[in-house]
């Protein structure tokens with residue numbers, strides 16, 4: 221809370237060192253902007269850490285945020301020189317703490333904009349149940365796991381947002397990444413504020429901790445988390461976690477912690493299937509108020525099958541491209557954008573590059589590969605391209621077929637089989653495929 225404005229110096233009062241760090245970790249940029257805006261670029265910020273209620277203000281000027289050099293001075297330096305402070309009953313923080321209402325949730329993640337599909341049905345349903353009745357269901361803890369960009373953070377943030385928006389009694393919901401949890405823990409040790417750290421976390425009603433795989437191998441952090449976990453669980457508080465792998469594969473995690481993870485429910489997120497990908501694209505377009513032809517949507521859904529984050533990345537850059545160039549998003553623009561993104565990230569393997577390498581080698585036209593032609597001089601290049609697409613990309617048979625004139629997956633299987641057989645009996649075919657394969661970067 222703002223405490224005093226003296227000259228160009230704004231002093232804000234915080235209830236503990238921990239909160240000071242919390243602010244610093246999360247709001248430095250926002251605070252800087254606010255200072256620039258309201259006081260000017262030479263505005264300074266000071267924290268006053270009030271440990272006791274009442275007038276025994278323990279003023280610390282641990283940090284001045286000064287844009288003149290835009291470099292933040294090391295706050296720790298000052299901390300080390302501080303006298304150890306008195307800690308009041310940590311539970312008083314609750315009343316004192318203006319930050320308590322901040323859950324570090326991103327409002328844009330909701331259940332409404334989370335597309336449901338076979339790939340995420342259980343995880344979504346369990347999350348929704350927890351959101352409706354935190355700590356009442358047997359899903360405590362709730363553990364959501366799955367690969368990158370599949371919606372773990374989205375889902376658990378949706379839980380937090382839902383609870384904040386809907387629960388009758390006010391709940392202290394807190395979202396934290398495991399990395400942040402770890403660094404807060406380490407800082408609290410350095411700064412002698414472990415007590416604050418622990419008691420802060422023990423007051424949480426709904427603790428959402430993201431990417432717990434980062435706790436692997438961090439014994440002390442795990443131990444602390446274990447205590448917090450137990451305390452919360454015993455007090456009937458809800459714990460939600462995510463991980464990029466199932467608990468059984470979390471190496472470097474203490475057994476007693478792992479066994480706690482199994483108390484509740486573990487649900488996974490799978491790669492989105494084609495229908496879900498299409499729905500996600502459509503939702504994104506709708507949110508952005510952009511309208512594009514279904515053929516473009518289909519093309520995108522068939523071309524990016526790895527994860528939703530990538531899908532969104534392509535959509536965003538496509539929408540940006542279109543608005544920059546004032547063009548409509550058509551198939552051509554979609555292809556160009558996709559190629560551009562793919563080459564930029566140095567993964568040159570994609571369906572279009574495969575088709576172009578193959579057509580160049582066999583001296584046929586792209587249109588021929590996609591045509592109905594059954595001429596051997598066309599069929600072999602077409603089958604070779606399909607074979608390479610299967611080998612080099614993660615595309616499904618269905619998606620590969622789509623890129624070759626909308627052929628079905630059995631045609632693709634047949635093509636792969638044919639090339640396989642040919643390679644066995646025909647040395648030249650074998651060397652052709654090998655040669656073509658080498659034109660692509662290794663994955």
Ligand code: ADP
Nearest residue numbers: 333334335367368369370371372373374528529
């Ligand atoms: P993770 O935490 O698993 O790495 P995120 O939750 O950050 O993945 O998701 C990556 C992006 O994809 C986010 O922008 C998210 O909103 C979006 N996303 C993921 N799954 C879905 C879904 N089922 N519906 C809508 N958007 C999704």
Ligand code: MG
Nearest residue numbers: 372373374430
């Ligand atoms: Mg995440």
